[in-house]
Structure formats: C-alpha cells, structure tokens
Amino acid sequence: MMVLFLGSIYSLSFLTLGNPWPMAACLGLFFLAFWIPQTITGRSDSAGGK
16 A cells, blocks of 8 residues: 555656646545555444444
8 A cells, every 4th residue: 555655656756737647646546545445444434333
C-alpha cells in the first residue's frame, strides 16, 4: 500500500497544465492505497454501530 501511495506522489512530478493524466493517476493510486486496506480489514463499515 505504501508503494501505491508513493507512486501517487511520484506521478505528480510529471504534472503539467497541458497533461492532466498524472493527476488522474495520482487520484486513482491514492484512492486504491486507502480503499484496499479498508476493504481487507473490514474497517469500511465500522461506523454503522451495533
């Protein structure tokens, strides 16, 4: 997961005003870096209460 997060930050080094794809890659990798652990550990549904 740390690799996905660092990859999202690294993709910002290629960001220019004429090329929006590095920002799209950053958002996608950032989303995956937090969504995958929440899904595996089951923390994504812990706010519902008992």
